[in-house]
Amino acid sequence: MKAFVIDNYKGPIHAAQVPTPVVGPRDIYVKVVAASVNPLDQLVRSGEFKQLLKYQMPLILGHDVSGVVTDIGNEVTDFAIGDEIYARPRDLRIGTFAEYIAIDQDDAAHKPATLTFAEAAAVPLVALAAWQMLVEKAHIRPGQKVLVHAGAGGLGSTVIQLAKHLGAYVATTAGSGSTDLVTSLGADMVIDYRTTDFADVLSDVDLAIDAVGGGNLMKTLSVLAPGGLALGVTGPPDAGFATQLGAPAPFKLVLNLLSRKVRAAARKRGVQYSFFFMRSDGAQLRSLAELYDAGHLRPVIDSTFPFDQTVEALAYVHSGKTKGGKVVITHN
Template identity: 75%
Template sequence: MKAFVVTRYGKHHVHATEVPQPMIGTRDVLVRVSAASVNPLDVMVRNGEFKQLLKYRPPFVLGHDVAGVVIEKGAEVRGFSIGDQVYARPRDLRIGTFAEYIAIDQDDVALKPTALSMPEAAAVPLVALAAWQILVERAHIRPGQKVLVHAGAGGLGSTVIQLAKHLGAHVATTAKGARAELVRDLGADIVIDYTAQDFSQVLSDYDLVVDSVGGENLMKSLTVLKPGGRAIGVTGPPDAGFAKQLGAPKPFEFVLSFLSRKVRRAARKLGVRYSFFFMHASGTQLRELAALYEAGHLRPVIDSTFPFDQTLEALAYVENGKAKAGKVVITLDQRA
């Protein structure tokens, strides 16, 4: 089968090549890929940014999101049949959606929402799981609470806005002026044009900030939180909790604690909290999210699509910040 393979870590070492079709385990489904989407995480993994914690050994197939059709299943698989249309974010160390086929553990897979096309469904898993795990699992957002979402027009931001509103939150977001209409349509109550206004000068008393920008933007985000509020960073700096989540040896907890010391210290002084977020695969949560997409409470936002043969161009498009709103999707035309 054709796949896009990381031959060694670094920007110029992803190549289209022929690799064997995956063998399935007893708990796996073999999925014929109809569409996949590109995430900043793909670029980070390609570059080896997590190689001390996520030990991918080149050569490996890249790609974290998929929608497709089950064509084979293992002996212990329950709840899926040949021909089922599914979507998934395969678990860490078993990624590889930039390929014609992928074997996925049944626990990471869910039936595709019937309301979504294959490309739309492929745009969903990683960002929807991240939004769910941030808002529901970690922050326990309740009606009436205030949530600030940075980069609201992005793949993650656009999903967090919608889910936060569904949960009853008051939502503010930052976005370029041209994207204000989109984020308001997604449910944002307040839109700050970050090119013209400093959000930290106009917002206050927020329960949660979801930050995908990092750096000084994250530090300023701490100042808009109410006492006891929480900032969750998805681009870093990572903290000791990240090492624990991945089951890394104890020394890594100390290293990552050191890397995040500045922001954690600033948070303590303000009486607020900071934590790093890295999502995990969950077919169970994807089933819950599918119901929200079916009901129209959530909808995917797609910036552009690329044919499978142009996967490298799609990666470059995301890496260079060309996506204006939502996700970039790769399609295998004859199947999508």
């Protein structure tokens, strides 16, 4: 089958003919109809997690998928041939930039009925991340204050919607050209990062989600309420990340060293910092499908590319030229 692969870390992504996936007893075999691009694809390609996630080369990239089940393993109970699904396959089993993929049934859910395949492919990773941040990590309650940086992006646009659904007051940073978009998604306060320092106009934040890193993350700590939580999407990683991936103890020490500066700054301010890395979860996708079908959440799509232009789609995302939402790759 045709797929888009890398042969080594930091190498170019290119089209290749690869063997069709082997279907395990708990797997569903999916004909890919659409996939979407995430910043995580570039992080994997660059080898950011190579010490913790042992990918085999050549590696098919891609973390989001929607498609149709064409075969099932003999232990599969939740799906049947012909079912329309969406999923974020688990780490070490990614590979949605391909014609077919085998996915553990626990990582998939039936596609939201109201969404097209392209819309559904834009959802899994960012929706799971938003759910795990807001519901699992922060336990957001009505009236609490949430700050999400880069609110027009794929993750930010989803966090805004889910946070509003949970009853939070939502502030976001965005460019002036994205004000209408993030406001339509439910943002209560929009801060133009080009003209205004968010730290000058915001305070007492219960949860801040930072996908920028560096100085922006350190400044974000300053706007948290006592006991507030900052979640870093781009790092620095901490020992909790190593624990999540089941890495040996020495990696926990290394990651704690990498994050010691921001953790020390958080402690000094009486707040918390944690690195966030989402996990696959089909049960959560089922709950999220209900929210999409009820109209509480909606996908935000920047643009679509045909499957043959997967390389161009990744380059477009990496260039930073997206105006808002996700970039989706579709099959004819």
